[in-house]
Amino acid sequence: MIEVAAAIIHNAEGQILIARRREGKSQAGLWEFPGGKLEDGEEVPDCLRRELMEEMSIVIHPYAAFGVNEHDYGGFKIRLIAWKAELLEGQIRLSDHDAFRWVAANELDAFAFAPADLPFVHRLLDPLQ
Numbered sequence: 001m002i003e004v005a006a007a008i009i010h011n012a013e014g015q016i017l018i019a020r021r022r023e024g025k026s027q028a029g030l031w032e033f034p035g036g037k038l039e040d041g042e043e044v045p046d047c048l049r050r051e052l053m054e055e056m057s058i059v060i061h062p063y064a065a066f067g068v069n070e071h072d073y074g075g076f077k078i079r080l081i082a083w084k085a086e087l088l089e090g091q092i093r094l095s096d097h098d099a100f101r102w103v104a105a106n107e108l109d110a111f112a113f114a115p116a117d118l119p120f121v122h123r124l125l126d127p128l129q
């Protein structure tokens with residue numbers, strides 16, 4: 001089981017950051033909440049701060065656990081651990097994705113997400129959430 005952390009980052013306007021996996025990666029062309037694999041002994045908030053600096057050169061503040069979803073991709077299984085986070089500073093510079101968007105929660109269903117993300121997308125789309 002691969003443990004992966006994902007950040008649901010919002011900006012001052014309440015929009016959420018999503019990013020598209022580039023060609024050559026698993027789930028290429030699909031959208032995700034940015035993050036990455038947990039290193040040994042690493043806490044999720046530390047992993048997310050590290051990954052978002054490496055992949056997008058932004059500073060975030062992960063502040064609350066959002067949910068965990070286990071997904072079987074056939075050849076491998078992942079445990080996707082999502083946290084909510086606030087954008088603190090930085091202009092996004094992509095080094096690992098080929099696109100990003102800031103979107104309102106009710107626009108998330110216009111994007112094709114990696115299958116492991118779908119439970120999170122559905123919760124975010126729910127206005128009672």
Ligand SMILES: Nc1nc2c([nH]c(=O)n2[C@H]2C[C@H](O)[C@@H](COP(=O)(O)OP(=O)(O)OP(=O)(O)O)O2)c(=O)[nH]1
Binds near residue numbers: 032036080
């Ligand atoms: N970061 C992130 N990864 C996700 C999400 N949803 C999802 O299925 N994944 C999967 C894709 C990858 O199999 C794995 C994360 O790996 P990664 O992208 O950090 O690792 P990597 O650079 O080594 O990529 P790869 O070799 O697996 O393609 O989790 C998500 O929302 N965010």
